[in-house]
Amino acid sequence: MTAASPEPGAPILALCGITKRFPGVVANDQVDLAVRPGEVHVLLGENGAGKSTLIAMLSGLLQPDDGAILVDGREQPIASPRHALGLGIGTVFQHVMLAPTLTVVENLALGLPWWRRPDRARLAAEFGRTAEGLGLSIDPHAVTGALSLGEQQQAEIVRALLRGSRVLILDEATAMLTPKGVEELGALMQRLAGRGIAVIFITHKLKEAFDFGDRISILRLGRKVGEIPPERLRALDERAATAEIVHLMFGAAATDEPKVGGRTRAPAPSAAPLLVVRDLSVPGQGAAAVADVALQVAPGEILGIAGIDGNGQAQLAEALAGQRPASGGSVLLDGRPIDRLDVGARRRLGLRYVTDDRLGEGTVGAFPVSLNLLLKQVGEAPFWSRGLERSEEIDRHARALVAAFDVRTPGIRTPVGRLSGGNIQKVLLARELSGAARVVIYSKPTYGLDLQTTIAARRRIRDAADAGVATILISTDLEELLELADRIAVMSRGRIAGTVANDDEARRRVGELMIGAGP
Amino acid sequence: MTADAVNGTAPAQKPPASPGAAGAALHWALVTLVPILAALLLSGGVLLALGTDPLAYYGLVLQRGLLSWLGLQASLSRMAPLLFLAAGLIVAFRAGIWNLGTDGQFLLAAVIVAAAGPPLAAVLPGWIALSLCLALAAVVGAAWSLLPALLSAYQGVNEIITTLMMTFLGTSFANVLVKLAFRDPATTVPQTRTLAVDDRLPRLFGSTVSGGLVLGLVAVVLVHLMMTRTAFGLKLRVVGANARAAVHAGLPVPRLTVAVFAISAGLAAMAGAVDIIGVQGNVRADWNPAYGLAVIPLVFLARFNGFASIAFVFLFSVLSIGGESAARRLGVPHFFTLVVMAILLIVLALVEYVDHRRRERMRA
Numbered sequence: 079m080t081a082a083s084p085e086p087g088a089p090i091l092a093l094c095g096i097t098k099r100f101p102g103v104v105a106n107d108q109v110d111l112a113v114r115p116g117e118v119h120v121l122l123g124e125n126g127a128g129k130s131t132l133i134a135m136l137s138g139l140l141q142p143d144d145g146a147i148l149v150d151g152r153e154q155p156i157a158s159p160r161h162a163l164g165l166g167i168g169t170v171f172q173h174v175m176l177a178p179t180l181t182v183v184e185n186l187a188l189g190l191p192w193w194r195r196p197d198r199a200r201l202a203a204e205f206g207r208t209a210e211g212l213g214l215s216i217d218p219h220a221v222t223g224a225l226s227l228g229e230q231q232q233a234e235i236v237r238a239l240l241r242g243s244r245v246l247i248l249d250e251a252t253a254m255l256t257p258k259g260v261e262e263l264g265a266l267m268q269r270l271a272g273r274g275i276a277v278i279f280i281t282h283k284l285k286e287a288f289d290f291g292d293r294i295s296i297l298r299l300g301r302k303v304g305e306i307p308p309e310r311l312r313a314l315d316e317r318a319a320t321a322e323i324v325h326l327m328f329g330a331a332a333t334d335e336p337k338v339g340g341r342t343r344a345p346a347p348s349a350a351p352l353l354v355v356r357d358l359s360v361p362g363q364g365a366a367a368v369a370d371v372a373l374q375v376a377p378g379e380i381l382g383i384a385g386i387d388g389n390g391q392a393q394l395a396e397a398l399a400g401q402r403p404a405s406g407g408s409v410l411l412d413g414r415p416i417d418r419l420d421v422g423a424r425r426r427l428g429l430r431y432v433t434d435d436r437l438g439e440g441t442v443g444a445f446p447v448s449l450n451l452l453l454k455q456v457g458e459a460p461f462w463s464r465g466l467e468r469s470e471e472i473d474r475h476a477r478a479l480v481a482a483f484d485v486r487t488p489g490i491r492t493p494v495g496r497l498s499g500g501n502i503q504k505v506l507l508a509r510e511l512s513g514a515a516r517v518v519i520y521s522k523p524t525y526g527l528d529l530q531t532t533i534a535a536r537r538r539i540r541d542a543a544d545a546g547v548a549t550i551l552i553s554t555d556l557e558e559l560l561e562l563a564d565r566i567a568v569m570s571r572g573r574i575a576g577t578v579a580n581d582d583e584a585r586r587r588v589g590e591l592m593i594g595a596g597p
Numbered sequence: 598m599t600a601d602a603v604n605g606t607a608p609a610q611k612p613p614a615s616p617g618a619a620g621a622a623l624h625w626a627l628v629t630l631v632p633i634l635a636a637l638l639l640s641g642g643v644l645l646a647l648g649t650d651p652l653a654y655y656g657l658v659l660q661r662g663l664l665s666w667l668g669l670q671a672s673l674s675r676m677a678p679l680l681f682l683a684a685g686l687i688v689a690f691r692a693g694i695w696n697l698g699t700d701g702q703f704l705l706a707a708v709i710v711a712a713a714g715p716p717l718a719a720v721l722p723g724w725i726a727l728s729l730c731l732a733l734a735a736v737v738g739a740a741w742s743l744l745p746a747l748l749s750a751y752q753g754v755n756e757i758i759t760t761l762m763m764t765f766l767g768t769s770f771a772n773v774l775v776k777l778a779f780r781d782p783a784t785t786v787p788q789t790r791t792l793a794v795d796d797r798l799p800r801l802f803g804s805t806v807s808g809g810l811v812l813g814l815v816a817v818v819l820v821h822l823m824m825t826r827t828a829f830g831l832k833l834r835v836v837g838a839n840a841r842a843a844v845h846a847g848l849p850v851p852r853l854t855v856a857v858f859a860i861s862a863g864l865a866a867m868a869g870a871v872d873i874i875g876v877q878g879n880v881r882a883d884w885n886p887a888y889g890l891a892v893i894p895l896v897f898l899a900r901f902n903g904f905a906s907i908a909f910v911f912l913f914s915v916l917s918i919g920g921e922s923a924a925r926r927l928g929v930p931h932f933f934t935l936v937v938m939a940i941l942l943i944v945l946a947l948v949e950y951v952d953h954r955r956r957e958r959m960r961a
Contacts, residue, residue, distance in 0.1 A: 401844055421847025431845075439845040442838045453835065454846045457828030467826045 089114050090150060090276050091136070091167065091245050097144035098131050105131040107300045108145070113245060117308070118267050118277045120291035122284070124327060124592070125387050125554040128300040129280050133249050136278075137169040138162035168238030172250040174230045178223030182233050185222055186240065209236050212269055228259035232266065239275075246270060247278045252286055253388065256365075264290040282386045284323060284593040288316060296326045303327075320590070328556060328589030349376040352548040353398075353429075353517045358407035360393045362572070367393035369572040370407070375517065375548040380539070382563030382580070383552040384588050390572035391552045392434070395521045398550070399431035400424045411517065425454055428516030434525055436502045443495025447487050448476035450494045451509050483508040484534070500531030507538050511547075518542060519550045524558060536562060556592075560585060568592055632948045636941035643936065649927050657926060662919025672914040673806045677875055678703070678868040679914065680813025682892040683899075683906040684820040685864030691824050691901050692857040693837030694749070698760030699865035699889030701767025702741050704880075706734035706866030708771040711789040711873045711880040712779035718796035727798060731812075731870050738866025739859040741767055746858030750851035756858075768885055775882045787882040798875040809875035814907065816864060821903025833857060865889060891917075891935060894942045913938060 089112040098106040106128045113119050123129050134140040135147070138156040146153045149165050156162050162169070176185045186205060187196030202218040209216055214232050222230060231251060238246055248267070252260045267277050267290050281287055287294050294306045304326040311319065351374035360368035368390045375381045383391055396402035398409060400421040408415050411427055419427070433440045441450045452461055452472060460471050476490040485504045487497055494505055503523070510518060520539060524532040540562055543549045553559050559566050559580075566584060567577040568591035575591045578584050641651030661668040682699055689696040710730045717726040745759035781790040798808040824830035836843045836853050843850050868888065873880065895913055899905035917934045924931035 400847065420849075421845075425847065433845060435841075439839070439841040442835055442842050444838055445835075449831070453842065456831050456835070456846070456848075462828040465828045467828065467831070 088151065089148075092148040092151075093132075093136075093145065094148065095145035096132070096135065096142045096147070098128075098135060098140065099143050104300050106135075106142070109297070109300075109302045111295060111302065113276045113278055114293075115244065115274045115276045116271050117292045118271050118279055118290055120287040120294045121278060121280045121297060122282070122287055122294060122323065122327060122593075123297035124282070124556065126299070127297040127327075129297055130249070131300075132297070133169065133247055133278075133280065136162065136167060136245075136247060138167075163241055163243070166242055166244035167247065168241060168243030168245070169247040169249060170231060170234045170238060170251055172253050174227065174234060176222045176230055176234060179221065181221055182216060182218045182225075185233070186218075186237055189241070204240060205236060208239055211273075212236070212239075212266060214266070226259070228255050228262060231255070231259075231263065235266065235270075239270075243275070245276045245278065247280075249280050250282070251279070252281060252283065260286065282593060284320060287323075288319065294323070296323060298327060324586055324589045324593070327593070328585050349378065351375060352377050352412060353550075354410040354413075355398070356408050356410070358394070358397060358409065359405045360390070360397045360402060360572075361405045362390070362393065365572070366405070367572055368397060368404075371569075371572075371574055372407075373550075373567060373574065373577070375550055377516070377546045377548050378543055379565070380543045380549040380551055380563045382559035382566040383550060383569055384556060384559050384566050384592060385554070385569035385575075386592060387554050389569045391569055392521060393572075394569070395431060395433075395519050395550075395552055398519055399429065401431075422454070428514050430510040430515045430518045432506050432510045432518065432520045432523055434522035436499065436506060437495060440506050441494045441502060444493050446491040447480065447485065447494050447497070447505060448472050448490040450505055451476050451479050454509065479508040479512055482512075483538075500527045500534075503527060503531065503535060507535065511538065511542055515542065515547055517548045517550070519552070521552045522554060523551070524553075524555065556585070556588060559588070570594065628948055628952055632941060632944040635948075636937065636944045639940050639944070640933075640937045643940075644929065644933075647929065649929055654923055654927055654929060657923040658916060658919030660919070661922035662915035662917075667805075668915075668918055668922070670805045672911070672918045673810050674876055675914040675918055676910050677807055677809030677813040678872040678888055679892055679895075679910045680810075680817050680907065681864050681868035681871060682889055683896050683910055684813075684816040684903070685861040685868070686889075686892060686896045687817075687820050687824065687901050687903060687906065688833070688864065689857055689861035690896060691830075691837050692833040692853070693840065694854065694857050694861070695757045696742070696760050696858065696861045696865070697757055697890075697893070698742065698745065698764040698767070698862070699868075699892070700885065700887055701760075701764030701771075702738040702862045702865040703869040703872075703889055704771040704885055705741055705767045705774075705869070706737045707869030707873050707877075708774045708779065708789065708880050709737050710734050710870045711792070711877075712774070714792045714796070714874055715790045718792060723796060726796065727874055730874050731867055734866040734870035735863035738862040738864070738869075741866070742858040742862030743855075746855045749858070750854035764889075771880070772882055775880055781879070789879045791879040792874060794878070796874075797878060798871065807871070807875035809871035812871055813868075816867070817903045817907055820864070824901075824903075891938070894938055898942060898945060 091113040093109055093111040096106055096109045097104070109128070109132060111132075121129050121132070131140065135142050136156065138159045138161050141155070147156060148154065154165065156165065156167070176182075177188070180188075183198050183202045183205065184196075186201045187198070190196055205218045209232070214236065216225065216229055216233055216236070222233070225233065235246065251263060255263060264286065267279060270277055271292065279290060292308045292311070294311060295302055296304045304322075306314070306319070306322070314322070354374045356372055358368060358371045359366050362368075371394060373381060383394075385391055393402060397404045400416075400419060400423075404417065408417050410416065411424075411429060416424055416427065416429070437443055442453065449472070452475065455461065457465065461468060461475065473490060479485070480487060480490060483504045485497075485508065486501050494502060497505070523539060524535050527535065536558065539549065539551065551559065551563055563580050565577055565579055566588050568575045568588055570591070575594075576587075578587045578591075637655070641655070644651040644654055662672050663669055682703070685699060686696065710733060713733055714726070714730055717729055721729070741763060742760070745756050745763055748754035748759055749756040775789055776787045779789045780787050798812075800806060801808055801810065824834065832843075832848050832853060835846065835848060836850055840850060891913065892910070895909040896906055899909050913934070916937060920929075920934035921931045923929060924933070
């Protein structure tokens with residue numbers, strides 16, 4: 079805010095060939111990016127495109143493996159978040175980073191030396207002046223938790239400016255906001271740019287990119303695949319720009335990822351739907367997490383559910399599995415309503431749920447593999463008889479499943495938490511697919527797995543469907559859905575934005591629905 | 598050396614019978630005996646600071662608590678209520694529920710059993726009256742835990758706070774009952790009517806050891822088997838180890854929580870009952886042995902294992918019976934037993950931490 083850029087138009091911040099590798103994945107591959115003062119620079123990309131990694135390197139949380147970051151034209155490693163702030167790079171994360179029980183002023187004082195008594199009056203005055211200059215009215219003495227999410231975010235932005243930020247990174251800042259809050263944030267970004275701040279705005283929504291952005295860069299699979307400079311952005315009409323961006327974000331890419339292979343047989347077209355969901359709603363914090371979702375799946379069919387993470391997919395899956403109460407609508411299995419049934423009763427009818435939170439809720443880490451394989455059948459015959467454990471039955475069951483699902487474990491009594499993520503996922507798949515599985519809901523089944531286990535898991539999903547299982551496959555990985563699904567529904571803000579058949583046009587149409595550019 | 602022994606490349610040396618088992622035994626001895634010795638040394642230091650000869654103190658404790666026939670009988674009798682308390686705590690702790698209100702549950706049940714015992718024994722055959730007393734105690738304890746149980750199960754109110762508060766209410770209420778409702782008019786000090794010695798739990802094999810010892814041992818073993826071998830126990834352990842996994846697996850978590858409270862408090866209350874119908878015979882006003890808080894560290898030391906709990910309860914009984922004698926003789930406060938136990942707990946935790954770090958480094 080205080081320091082002026084050396085010459086207008088010259089980038090404050092430039093990335094040259096930035097590369098960041100994690101075990102088994104290249105998160106950023108030779109990314110070039112220039113951030114100029116007075117410009118809202120939008121970063122667009124799907125989940126896993128590498129946006130968060132890039133931001134983490136700019137805010138000093140991670141160090142690049144290769145390439146250079148230039149600040150004011152000079153090469154400058156960013157060693158820590160404190161260092162980033164010192165260089166004038168402030169970051170506002172998706173989840174508010176203010177202590178909710180403290181007042182706004184007290185939050186401002188948090189970064190100050192601990193031995194000094196914070197001058198609350200001066201801080202409040204500074205905060206008020208800066209906020210007013212941006213057309214914001216936030217009471218600096220209000221308790222942070224009592225403010226709306228939008229106001230908390232505005233307070234964070236003001237705090238970043240007070241600390242002398244010249245570059246302001248807003249990481250998925252609109253994800254938690256109401257439509258009105260989004261509008262306000264957009265206006266605020268433009269006022270900030272008007273004062274010469276360089277704003278980096280990360281979003282999934284094409285509309286927001288158009289409405290608020292001056293320049294758009296598109297990331298995909300860790301690479302920067304395109305950039306639309308301000309002149310072109312203004313010249314393009316919305317339809318042409320949408321087509322270009324959707325192509326860049328979702329167009330068939332030359333990946334070297336081997337395929338499992340498509341479905342060997344399509345489901346019989348006459349098959350009656352096995353699972354029918356009618357107008358299902360699930361309460362969330364504030365707005366409904368799931369609103370009026372209707373869908374149906376036939377035996378042997380794979381219904382993909384695409385969408386940016388956090389648009390109600392998890393709540394939908396949990397409501398279908400019976401572990402989260404619905405507020406409206408109904409679920410029918412085989413024509414019979416199952417709304418009143420609990421998890422166990424639904425499971426006995428053949429409804430299974432493979433959770434994506436494998437250690438958080440899917441398993442008990444300290445318990446042996448053998449018991450985790452029976453976690454949803456505790457007390458059932460033949461493993462328990464009159465409530466008493468029958469170890470030999472439990473062990474036989476475990477050995478059979480470990481062999482059938484190729485779980486690499488030192489033994490069936492090894493605590494499941496000691497296994498790798500891929501093998502824990504195999505344990506979950508073994509538990510949910512064994513027995514009379516008729517409808518299986520998968521939540522991000524290959525998230526965080528290495529290539530080999532990913533392929534193995536996808537093969538399981540496909541084989542189970544070929545054997546007649548009605549499948550709901552929730553995934554944030556579009557390639558996975560295009561590979562496996564028969565139809566793909568797109569979820570956005572808790573609703574089904576649209577459902578498309580998995581044909582040659584599916585990639586483009588799903589992409590449009592995902593970023594809110596659809597019809 | 599171990600590598601050679603495993604590979605069998607050192608024929609000249611006599612190989613140990615089974616290096617793995619021997620090593621494990623040695624390791625166990627190190628992590629168990631070293632802390633006990635260290636705790637005794639540290640406690641000895643405290644005794645020296647108090648101006649008492651530690652050797653004389655320990656000798657007296659050992660003599661009066663374990664080696665003399667009279668002391669041993671007292672120690673074994675003392676175990677009965679402690680074992681019931683340990684059983685109740687094992688159920689709760691394994692299910693991840695911190696029932697810290699056992700003293701209130703214990704005392705309230707003790708007072709009500711002390712009041713109900715003599716009239717019941719007057720009209721019913723002995724064993725029926727005693728069984729009714731135990732059942733009555735369990736009901737009283739479960740009822741006293743109902744409020745914290747419902748608050749925890751359905752509102753997520755932290756049970757550490759609620760059970761502690763209920764324990765204050767319970768001990769006060771028990772006192773009120775002794776002084777006002779159940780007071781024996783025949784005595785000057787406020788106390789309940791005394792259960793005749795003939796109507797109490799039978800003594801074992803002509804000794805003075807209370808039959809409550811057998812009941813306590815049965816309770817701990819049953820609880821241990823329930824937690825480790827039954828479907829119900831497994832469900833409780835799932836709730837305790839990962840409550841979200843329990844929800845995911847479809848377990849009725851709130852109902853299980855209420856059940857755990859009822860069982861845990863019921864067992865704690867039965868501890869009160871066996872102390873009354875086995876040893877005390879009546880409850881005097883302001884009597885509160887606070888066994889519950891003393892048993893908590895023992896159950897932790899035993900890592901919620903029933904059989905290990907029996908061993909630690911025995912050790913504690915010896916220390917406390919011996920400590921009471923030694924207190925009278927040497928002027929050391931009788932709660933010095935708790936000081937020894939506390940030091941032992943801290944040393945064991947430190948040794949376990951060091952051992953854990955060492956194993957982590959070996960694995961790395």
